Amino acid sequence: MEKIFKVSNFNLSYGTNHVLKDVNIDIYKNKVTAFIGPSGCGKSTLLRCFNRMNDLIDNCIMVGSIDYQGGDVNNINAMELRTKVGMVFQNPNPFPMSIYDNIAYGPRCQGIKSKSLLNKIVVDALKKAALYDEVSGRMKENALSLSGGQQQRLCIARCIAMEPEVILMDEPTSALDPIATLKIEELIDKLKEDYTIIIVTHNMQQAARISDYTAFFMLGEIVEYNETTELFKNPQNKKTEDYITGRFG
Amino acid sequence: MGKYLTNQINPNNIKHRAINDKITKAIFMAITVLCALVIVLIVIFVFIKGISPFINDYIIDGISYRVNFWGFLRGDFWFQPPNIYGAGFIIINTMYVTLLALLIAVPTSVFTSLFISKIAPKKVGSIVSYIVELLASIPSIIYGLFGVGIITKIVKFFAGLVNYQSAGGISTLATVLVLAIMIIPTITMLSTTSINAVKKDIINGSLALGASVTQTNFKVVLTSAKSGIFAGVILGVGRALGEATAISMVAGNAGGGPTFNLFDTTRTLTTTMLLGLKETLGLDYDIRFSVGILLIIIILLTNILLNVVKRKIGKVK
Amino acid sequence: MRKIKEILLNAITYLFSGFEVLVLGAILVYIFSNGFSSLSLELLTGNYYEKVETLEYTRQETIKDYLNPGLDDSYFSSKWGISFIDTENKAGEKIVMINYVDEYSPLLSMTNSSTKEYASLVEKQVITKVILEDLDGNMYLGFAKNGADSIAEAFDKGDIITNLVVTTSGGGIRGSLLTTLYLILLTLLIALPLGVGAAIYLTQYAPKNKITSIMQSMIDMTSGIPSIIFGLVGAIVFIPFMNNLIGSDGGSIASGALTLAIMLLPIIIRTTEEAINVIPTTYRNASLALGASSTQTTFKVILPNALGGILTSVLLSIGRIIGESAALIYAVGTAIKDTAIINQKSTSLAVHIWSLMSGESPNFELSCAISIVILVIVLVLSIITKLVAKKLNKFEVE
Numbered sequence: 001m002e003k004i005f006k007v008s009n010f011n012l013s014y015g016t017n018h019v020l021k022d023v024n025i026d027i028y029k030n031k032v033t034a035f036i037g038p039s040g041c042g043k044s045t046l047l048r049c050f051n052r053m054n055d056l057i058d059n060c061i062m063v064g065s066i067d068y069q070g071g072d073v074n075n076i077n078a079m080e081l082r083t084k085v086g087m088v089f090q091n092p093n094p095f096p097m098s099i100y101d102n103i104a105y106g107p108r109c110q111g112i113k114s115k116s117l118l119n120k121i122v123v124d125a126l127k128k129a130a131l132y133d134e135v136s137g138r139m140k141e142n143a144l145s146l147s148g149g150q151q152q153r154l155c156i157a158r159c160i161a162m163e164p165e166v167i168l169m170d171e172p173t174s175a176l177d178p179i180a181t182l183k184i185e186e187l188i189d190k191l192k193e194d195y196t197i198i199i200v201t202h203n204m205q206q207a208a209r210i211s212d213y214t215a216f217f218m219l220g221e222i223v224e225y226n227e228t229t230e231l232f233k234n235p236q237n238k239k240t241e242d243y244i245t246g247r248f249g
Numbered sequence: 250m251g252k253y254l255t256n257q258i259n260p261n262n263i264k265h266r267a268i269n270d271k272i273t274k275a276i277f278m279a280i281t282v283l284c285a286l287v288i289v290l291i292v293i294f295v296f297i298k299g300i301s302p303f304i305n306d307y308i309i310d311g312i313s314y315r316v317n318f319w320g321f322l323r324g325d326f327w328f329q330p331p332n333i334y335g336a337g338f339i340i341i342n343t344m345y346v347t348l349l350a351l352l353i354a355v356p357t358s359v360f361t362s363l364f365i366s367k368i369a370p371k372k373v374g375s376i377v378s379y380i381v382e383l384l385a386s387i388p389s390i391i392y393g394l395f396g397v398g399i400i401t402k403i404v405k406f407f408a409g410l411v412n413y414q415s416a417g418g419i420s421t422l423a424t425v426l427v428l429a430i431m432i433i434p435t436i437t438m439l440s441t442t443s444i445n446a447v448k449k450d451i452i453n454g455s456l457a458l459g460a461s462v463t464q465t466n467f468k469v470v471l472t473s474a475k476s477g478i479f480a481g482v483i484l485g486v487g488r489a490l491g492e493a494t495a496i497s498m499v500a501g502n503a504g505g506g507p508t509f510n511l512f513d514t515t516r517t518l519t520t521t522m523l524l525g526l527k528e529t530l531g532l533d534y535d536i537r538f539s540v541g542i543l544l545i546i547i548i549l550l551t552n553i554l555l556n557v558v559k560r561k562i563g564k565v566k
Numbered sequence: 567m568r569k570i571k572e573i574l575l576n577a578i579t580y581l582f583s584g585f586e587v588l589v590l591g592a593i594l595v596y597i598f599s600n601g602f603s604s605l606s607l608e609l610l611t612g613n614y615y616e617k618v619e620t621l622e623y624t625r626q627e628t629i630k631d632y633l634n635p636g637l638d639d640s641y642f643s644s645k646w647g648i649s650f651i652d653t654e655n656k657a658g659e660k661i662v663m664i665n666y667v668d669e670y671s672p673l674l675s676m677t678n679s680s681t682k683e684y685a686s687l688v689e690k691q692v693i694t695k696v697i698l699e700d701l702d703g704n705m706y707l708g709f710a711k712n713g714a715d716s717i718a719e720a721f722d723k724g725d726i727i728t729n730l731v732v733t734t735s736g737g738g739i740r741g742s743l744l745t746t747l748y749l750i751l752l753t754l755l756i757a758l759p760l761g762v763g764a765a766i767y768l769t770q771y772a773p774k775n776k777i778t779s780i781m782q783s784m785i786d787m788t789s790g791i792p793s794i795i796f797g798l799v800g801a802i803v804f805i806p807f808m809n810n811l812i813g814s815d816g817g818s819i820a821s822g823a824l825t826l827a828i829m830l831l832p833i834i835i836r837t838t839e840e841a842i843n844v845i846p847t848t849y850r851n852a853s854l855a856l857g858a859s860s861t862q863t864t865f866k867v868i869l870p871n872a873l874g875g876i877l878t879s880v881l882l883s884i885g886r887i888i889g890e891s892a893a894l895i896y897a898v899g900t901a902i903k904d905t906a907i908i909n910q911k912s913t914s915l916a917v918h919i920w921s922l923m924s925g926e927s928p929n930f931e932l933s934c935a936i937s938i939v940i941l942v943i944v945l946v947l948s949i950i951t952k953l954v955a956k957k958l959n960k961f962e963v964e
Contacts, residue, residue, distance in 0.1 A: 285781040
């Protein structure tokens with residue numbers, strides 16, 4: 001199995017707050033990897049390191065390395081990295097623009113001007129995000145007129161339009177109702193054929209349902225990392241077992 | 250999976266944008282530094298020009314002169330030819346006029362804002378509030394015009410009542426009234442915001458203890474809002490000290506002083522700077538910058554002092 | 567006892583608030599009663615300075631017979647198609663005024679005796695004296711002191727006009743109106759890019775350290791400086807600067823604009839910062855996560871959504887420019903002009919009032935008329951600002 005991300009002895013601190021401690025993990029290509037664990041344990045922080053969104057935070061000190069496709073992420077231009085490693089956020093955040101413009105935003109920033117090419121990209125992305133049928137007639141409408149679930153799928157479409165290799169998802173369904181959540185989980189299952197997906201989730205059942213690999217975080221460390229079925233059936237670490245069975249969390 | 254985008258991306262595009270980012274950030278930073286330096290520019294230039302009468306020689310009618318600095322600070326007469334300038338009394342006048350204006354403006358503003366927020370029915374309150382906003386946006390020249398047209402007439406009338414000969418109403422009292430009217434809207438608007446921000450819990454707590462609405466309003470609400478009200482007062486003081494156009498039309502620009510009699514004409518730092526401008530060269534022009542330095546210092550000191558008081562008021566809750 | 571005290575306290579608040587309302591009422595009544603009668607289109611478009619010209623009409627043409635419009639108390643010359651009326655000027659002196667000129671009248675194409683340029687007679691102009699000649703060379707004189715009928719008679723007798731002294735009254739504020747407009751445009755042209763740029767830097771790019779907060783404080787402090795000090799700075803910095811740059815001599819609209827620009831920077835910066843801070847940070851994150859550069863994020867996502875706040879700052883600035891007087895008195899000057907040229911002195915509306923009031927004979931009526939113009943503009947601005955603020959709120963409630 002091909003490794004797409006390789007994290008070695010990675011530490012991160014916000015000021016004096018040591019958030020990630022000696023993290024080592026390999027992310028496999030075209031698999032869904034889930035990060036689970038109690039609040040504040042560093043899962044989202046690590047996720048944000050994969051597309052260098054932590055660069056935006058002052059006072060963030062990182063020691064160790066994260067390799068993407070063999071090269072350190074810090075050696076790649078951040079913009080370029082983000083075209084290959086996309087992100088979907090917890091609260092759906094489509095721009096206050098039309099549906100079309102939202103999806104065309106990324107490609108336009110890359111310099112694509114051709115209307116016909118943009119049209120192809122937008123339609124293709126909407127289809128892949130299972131949203132096209134619902135919005136095909138109203139692409140010029142403001143994106144904020146969509147429901148929460150639709151907005152999130154729009155954000156996924158927006159991300160897909162950039163043709164990334166990896167999609168990072170930071171609790172993508174925690175703000176959505178169960179039906180919308182289900183739709184997105186189905187989508188993730190389809191997407192993993194073409195993309196590597198790393199998903200941070202509070203919802204263990206979700207992790208068990210959709211991921212191939214799961215990493216359990218606690219207090220900034222990865223306690224256990226294994227194939228999902230193994231981790232949930234035979235957790236090797238007692239802390240993992242306690243969390244899964246709901247003794248804390 | 251169709252790949253439309255990846256083959257179309259120009260690899261130089263990212264490099265260009267990265268360079269753009271650096272340039273843009275540098276430009277924005279330069280702009281910000283420029284904006285921040287404005288105040289430095291102001292202080293330096295006013296200072297350079299204003300210090301000149303005391304350290305440079307001015308040739309008047311063939312003889313060179315300087316102005317005596319301590320005489321300037323203590324003087325009770327503005328100008329005695331050829332080179333004696335005194336601004337001491339002007340400083341006293343400025344503080345005096347501002348203080349009196351505050352005495353009128355602060356109670357008026359506080360009571361008015363209580364009225365707007367708590368005592369008046371909603372519709373009436375918002376009308377009065379809008380009226381205050383309108384008053385706040387009237388330019389000072391129009392207040393000056395109103396001062397000359399109406400307020401001086403009123404002052405002249407009252408001077409007549411006590412048989413005092415005023416200069417057609419141009420007087421300290423007119424100055425004080427005009428200033429008060431001008432700063433009331435400022436203080437009122439800030440006080441209203443403050444009073445509106447007082448938490449419902451505090452009000453309900455007072456009412457639950459058996460206090461009447463009026464008691465609550467005057468004791469509890471006002472006390473809770475005092476920080477914001479005081480902030481409004483500080484703003485009002487700043488405005489009063491710096492007001493030039495309006496009071497230049499009603500003050501009279503007295504030659505000496507200080508003036509405490511309300512019906513006599515007076516002279517403030519700002520009226521000194523604005524009135525009597527003849528040439529743009531020479532001692533008479535430069536000395537106005539010296540007055541400008543005094544004004545800046547007084548505003549600065551007053552602000553510092555008032556902010557210290559504001560912090561103390563904030564502590565005694 | 568307590569009840570009485572409470573009623574008293576409440577009554578006091580009514581009293582003080584009533585005082586406020588009274589003040590506004592008094593100001594409005596005073597300004598409008600004194601100024602309303604002077605308001606007219608001529609006021610807004612006319613020159614301030616009176617113009618006295620000597621005109622002539624020496625072409626000999628077939629004399630037409632013009633139709634008398636039949637205006638009250640007027641005297642009509644059917645030969646020339648012009649009607650005169652006896653009236654009084656502002657000082658109460660008797661004058662003869664033109665109150666009708668036929669659209670085909672030859673008096674629309676007279677010649678100015680000194681400049682030889684075309685001139686035409688219009689309504690409201692005042693005739694002082696006229697000398698005509700008929701084809702036989704006889705002279706006919708008309709003097710205003712003899713009344714409008716004598717002037718009309720002289721016109722009817724003569725065939726060419728050798729000398730006509732006509733006064734176009736002044737008191738118009740066109741020069742000051744144009745100056746105010748130019749000031750607004752020029753000031754905003756300078757201040758907006760700088761102010762918005764600084765706001766963008768402070769909210770999007772600046773690191774959260776001491777230097778940044780010092781810069782922010784310095785900008786905030788600038789708003790506490792009285793406008794007359796800005797005038798002083800304008801006088802010693804921008805006037806010489808503009809003298810060198812655009813060849814002005816002393817104050818100019820340009821030096822005034824620069825002075826106003828630095829005065830308005832804190833307002834523009836603060837208002838724009840507030841507008842930007844309302845925009846959810848998640849938009850910025852989303853943009854960057856899609857591979858956009860900071861510049862693209864700023865211009866495609868942040869700025870378009872901050873437009874409401876920027877517009878508000880523009881409206882606030884316009885209000886301040888219109889009302890500003892002390893700074894412009896120093897940084898431009900107080901010379902009233904009939905034209906507005908960027909590298910020359912002129913007065914804004916507010917400074918025009920100052921000039922009118924600071925001479926030996928203050929002109930209350932014209933000052934109040936100008937005040938009405940200012941107040942109307944300020945009122946309209948405040949209404950527009952409220953509407954814009956309402957539109958802004960729509961964005962926040964999402």
